[in-house]
Amino acid sequence: MVRLHEWPDIQAYAAQHGLLVIGVDEAGRGPLCGPVVAGAALLHEPNIIDGLACSKTLSAKKREHLAAAIKHQAQASAVAQATVEEIDHLNILQASLLAMWRAVDSVLEQAKLKPEQCLVVVDGNKLPKWPYRAIAVVKGDTKIPAISAGSILAKVARDEWCKTHALQYPQYELDVHMGYPTARHMALLVEHGATQVHRKSFRPVREALERAQQDLAL
Secondary structure, X not given: OOOOOOHHHHHHHHHHOOOEEEEEEEEOOOOOEOOXXXXXXXXXXXXXXXXXXXXXXXXXXXHHHHHHHHHHHOOEEEEEEEOHXXXXXXXXXXXXXXXXXXXXXXXXXXXXOOHHHEEEEEEOOOOOOOOOEEEEEOOHHHOOHHHHHHHHHHHXXXXXXXXXXXHHOHHHOHHHHOXXXXXXXXXXXXXXXXXXXXXXXXXXXXXHHHHHHHHHHO
């Protein structure tokens, strides 16, 4: 892993080695249901997309506006996911890294680039075991435009998943809590049980299911 932490250093390193910068981030590690989603972006330099920031600091409307701009203006962008089944089988960290790998692969394919032509910058402190030259940057979604873009793409896609599945499972109000373990979501989980889209490897889901089974046994 290359030990760089500031965007100017990363820009200088990429320029020195003739590399293009791909930013990647994920959304949906904390929720109790649904896939974990990763977004990746290769921006034109200099970046001309105004307003890029950590997705958590932006309103839903602003995120949607920026996601459209990223898809239209970036040199390449992609969203990928790891399924509930993969999360339960691998664990949420490894599933998140898998989703990131898939998103980066998609960007490379779109841009018709080879891995050795790029520097992948990842939000956080963990890297997948992939064949790319890569840097993990803590709070990178607040520092590096390409990671901010990936963060926004991932969050918008994850929210869209929640809205779509709220229609399929209206009793769970997924479009309200977005799958996070709120008191309301936990109460609904106990009342209705788990669906196929709930992550059964997550302790709150297991505990809610156990409580529901105990209630039925009374």
